[in-house]
Every structure is written in structure tokens, then in C-alpha cells.
Amino acid sequence: MNTVKVKKKVTIKDVADHANASTSTVSMVINNKGYVSDEKRKDILHSIKKLGYVPSASARNLASNRTNNIGFILRESHFTLSEPFYTRIFLGAEFESKKHNYYVLLATISDTYKKEEDTPRLLKERNVDGIIIAGKVSGELLEEVEESGIPFVLVDYQYKSFPYISVDNRNASLEAVRYLLSKGHTEISFLGADPYHPSISERLEGFQLGMLKAGYSDTSNLVFLDEDDSPTLQTGYNLGAKLFKSGKKPTAVFCANDAMAIGFMKYAEQHKIKIPEEVAVVGFDDVEGAKFSSPPLTTIRVFKEQFGELALRYLTEILNDTGKDLSSKYERGNHMLTVPTELIVREST
Amino acid sequence: MNTVKVKKKVTIKDVADHANASTSTVSMVINNKGYVSDEKRKDILHSIKKLGYVPSASARNLASNRTNNIGFILRESHFTLSEPFYTRIFLGAEFESKKHNYYVLLATISDTYKKEEDTPRLLKERNVDGIIIAGKVSGELLEEVEESGIPFVLVDYQYKSFPYISVDNRNASLEAVRYLLSKGHTEISFLGADPYHPSISERLEGFQLGMLKAGYSDTSNLVFLDEDDSPTLQTGYNLGAKLFKSGKKPTAVFCANDAMAIGFMKYAEQHKIKIPEEVAVVGFDDVEGAKFSSPPLTTIRVFKEQFGELALRYLTEILNDTGKDLSSKYERGNHMLTVPTELIVREST
DNA sequence: TAAATTTATCGAAGCGCTTCGATAAAACAA
């Protein structure tokens, strides 16, 4: 015997009966479709409230062949990074998703992505209406996603001519360089790694452009790149060593990201090079640690939550576009958006 | 005309036909239920693979009245905290969820939770089979969740006799105190805030117990509490001021968490109090910033991902328990688990 | 005023599964 009172689930049928309507009419009211008289609509809405009716997600998904889910794909290592950059992008997307009535399903993938084997569950099960892919991921995965036919946008990464959203790296870097120049610096070095990553290369371009505009036409001996490694604290440290051992005496260093900047400052500290007195340092990203580094790091803030928000909004736009201007949007090549940045001046400059 | 080739979705019917079976038999194979001969099972599995069949989540959820989702409820501010403590717990849960074939839906709630109004969508829509609630949240919400009848566990928080998982705060604090004592410290202060939070009070108890065991029976003038505020960087700073202005000269300070410890160190730095020479500092949590503070902070590491993992595992256990030993589990009061910790010694001690 | 169109409502089919009998063969007991 079961003595527990189980609240019987209120279905669309109950609402229909209560409002003297058919389930189809109720459905139309819920979905704002078709023709329903104001009167009936009012009745139905009233019944819905009265009965506390909430549509069953599974049922409507099954019937309408949607899922009401958005997938968010991210590399595992991008999560386990000490810096929650992508995490915050995810949060931004999650936050925005509420407004559009989607749930966001997170899927982390390994760095050594193998097609088939590591395919995210939400892709295999086609349990999403659209997908946001954040950060650099395997091309295989991207091809797989494209093949699936599920609409998607990339965030903070580019690949082929897939739609993407990115930081305005070039302009932000330009601004950083301008700032350093305005502070009277003349010998400015750029430290970077993984120059094949679009974001990095754009930052480098911004740097070069800024220097060029200031009359430094040849920046080649100012640029230090670790081509084989990613832009981490360690590579920043290493390039710091390389830089000083090369005999160069820059008065300022612009790093491809904060991690490298912090690594660089670590090297400087260990070698009694005073920051900012002897050399000013500027990073990129404004990670958590930037505020707490010693000295606190001047850097370019990226609005991470906004980043995610924008991604979700862009995706829903694609999903709702009934094919009409969407195709033209794609074809015109403006399938790209940028997120604004802001130079945050702290004590490292 | 639509010339795009749309791969027709493979359904259970297709598999059944292909394997010369009925859909019910296929279903049984998929769900590992009922009686199916080895032969037929083999055929069916083969057909599934051959056709690339993947069951539709919506359909099976509708039919079986499950959702295959786990809700993860978290306060907004716990996400926007500069420290991704709960974020990493979430990740741990998400990671573990794959093994159990659940999707994790994140729901953030505002700090000023209002029943009805702010009820997470996943609760309203009953779109989850179970719920993980992380961190301190409004009692109203907890009551609401309980009322919903959806199984849930609390993480890093306690309320009434609801099942929960927490850090072994007491023992960890005890260990920290022991460590400080072993380093020869005698005058050890405790800095805390929000002492009504179970975690904080447990940490304080651990501290007191440790001191007691070492012969310091009266710790009351060693404890500095900000009763009205939460344990933030700012309160750590404030209590630092209060501590030194009180004329006390502790040789070591144990803070209720890292944020406070870092705030305290900030005060110390500004007032030329040398750490660890003049006063050693120990925190709790091992947040990202702890490694980068100056000096790097000795602290108690909490395994956040493991925390989330455990929560999810615990919840699925509850979900799978068909009521049998579950009830006894509840009634016996052992509806509680703890996550291990580790003392991380850095340069602040 | 008749024909065409728009508005309003509903019944029923169907989305892709699970699960409940029904049926019957095989295995075991008496």
C-alpha cells in the first residue's frame, strides 16, 4: 500500500477540460500560434494558472522534434585551467539561456579528441538544438559537428568559415601598444606562444600594427615567440629568460596573455629586474590572478560573461531564423561578432 | 523543394525490423530488463550498431517518466565569486554524471531568493530526477525542493536533517592547528566570519579542539569573529586591523578561509608586518589565488572536483535505491558524507 | 448576394519510446 499522496501531474488535457477547450487550442495558446479568440485565450490562461499547469518538456520535445537544449562544448583542460576563463563564458551563456527558455548542457572533451570515440553524448544523442563550442578544439570535432547539421557557433576560436564570436584582439592590442607608447616606452617587446592560434596571431598583428603606426617598421627583433608551446606561465618565464639573455633591454613587454605575463614577471622577480621601474608589463585577458600578482598586472580585460551571453544570443538567432536571412548572413561572410575589451591599468606599468 | 538530404532518424522500430524482433524486445535489450535470449540479444545489438541507432531521450523520458537530468542549484554570487570553488564542484559533478548517463542542468539563483518568483525552472518544470544544491542557500528554496519530492543532496552546507556532503572541516582545522603547534607557535589566533555557517563553526571548533588538546583551555581571546559579515578578503583585512589594534601579538593566524587569509596578509603587508617571520598564516580551501599570493599561502586543500563527484554519486545512489535501504539510511541519520582534505604547506608559514 | 478568405475550434494521428498483459514454449516439480 502506498499512502504517500502523489500529486497527480496536471496535463494539457486537464487544462483543456477545465477551460472547455480542446488540447490543440490549449497548445496553440501555450505556443502563441494559430488563431485563438481573446476570450478563449483568457479562459485557458486562467485554467493554466488555476491548475498550476506546467508543460512536460519531454512530451513537447518529442512531439515537436526539438530538445530545448543548447550544448556547450569545452575542452577538459580549459576547465581545469587555473583560470576560469571559459567557465565564465559558460556562465554567461547559461545566464542568457534562461531568457530564451533553453537549458545549457555542458560537455567536456579530452584534449586528445578522437572522432567517434570521444564524441560528446549530446551530439551522439542529438539532444540539443544548437551548440556553442568554446576555445580551440580539434578540427575533427568541428567537422563532426558540422556534419551533424546541428547549428553551432564558435567562441574565442576560428575555423574555416564557421560562424564565430571572438575578442577584438587586434584593436585591443593596438590600444595596449598605444598606451605603452604614450607612457614614453620605445623599446617594446612582444612575448607570445602558439602563433597559429587565431587569437594569438591577431594580438601579434595588433602589436605590429601599433608599432608600425608609431614608426617602428621592423618589429621582427622585438617579437619573441614560442612556436611549439601554448601561452602558459611557463612559456612566459622561458621567453623572459630568452629575452634577457639575448641582451635586449626592452622598457616594456606586451604578453600574449596574462599567464605569460605573470610567468614573465616571475622570471623578472627572480632575477631582480624591477617591475615597472625597469620594465613595464602588459598582459591580456584580465584573469583572476592578474589582480593579485605582484605587482598587479596591467592588462586587457575581456568580458567573459558577456562573451557567453553573446554566443547564446547569436545561436538562438540562428535557430529562430527560419532560413530566410540566415543563409544570406552566412554567405555575406559576416558570420562573426566581436566582444569589446577594456584596458585595465594596474601597477605593472 | 527541399533538396537537402536529411538523414532519416533511426528509430527503435527500424532496429526491431532489422533484427526480426519486436520493439518491446529491443527496448528490453537496451534497458537490460526482462527475458531475452542470448541469440536475439546478439542480433539486436548487431542491428543497433549497424544502423547507428541512438534512442531518443525525449521519447524514453516521456514513456518512462524520467528526465535523465540532474539539477545543480547554486547561488549566483557563488559563481561570480572571484574564486571558482563551486564551479569546480559543479565540474566534478558534471564529469561524474557521464558515467551514470545523466545530464547536469545548472540553475543559478539570486541571493535574495523569493519562493515562487525565483524558483528554478528545472524545479518548476520538474525537469530533473534529482538535485544537487551547493553552498548556503535560502531555507525557503530548500523547503521548496523538499516539498517537490525530488530527491536531493546538499553540498558544503547543512540544513535540518537533509542529506549532505561536506568537507571534514573539524579534522582539517585540527590538523592545521597541530601543524602550527609543531612549528613552535604558541600564540595562535583564529579569524572567522559568519559563524552561523556550519562550515565556519566547524572550523572554529576544530581550532578550539586543537588548542585544547595542546593545553590551551581558554581560546576565547584568540578568536576574532565578524559575526555580521561573510568570510571575505575584506573581513580578513578588517579583522587583521582589529587584531593588531587590540595589542595582541600572535605568532600565527589561522583563518576560516583563504579569502580572509589573503585579506589579512594584505593588511599585514600594508603595515609592514612580515609574513611568515613575524606571523605565520594558514588559510582554508586552497583557492586559486592562494598559490599566487605573496607569500604563497599555506592552506588546507579541499578537493573540489571530488566533492562534486561524490555528490553526484551519492545522489544517483539515492535515485537507484528503490526505497529499500534508503529510508533506513535516512532514518539512521547517516545521511552524510565527508570529503577528505590535505594540508598544503607554502611560504606563509 | 455569392464566392473567397480569414478566423476559430476541434478531433485524431503520431512523435519514439516503455511496459503491461497475452501467449506459448521450455524447464522444473509433483
Add this chain to the structure above:
DNA sequence: TTGTTTTATCGAAGCGCTTCGATAAATTTA
């Protein structure tokens, strides 16, 4: 042997929705 239980398989109902006609009244157009 007969009766009982276990094993195997299937058909059909049903989960709670959406959506496609069908139908008809109200409105517009010719």
C-alpha cells in the same frame, strides 16, 4: 504424467504533447 514456474517474445496501449486537416462561423471581396 500433469501441473507449475520460468523463459522468451510480441502486440498494443499509452506517456503528454504538437500539428494536420476538417469543419464552420465570421468577415471580406467581387
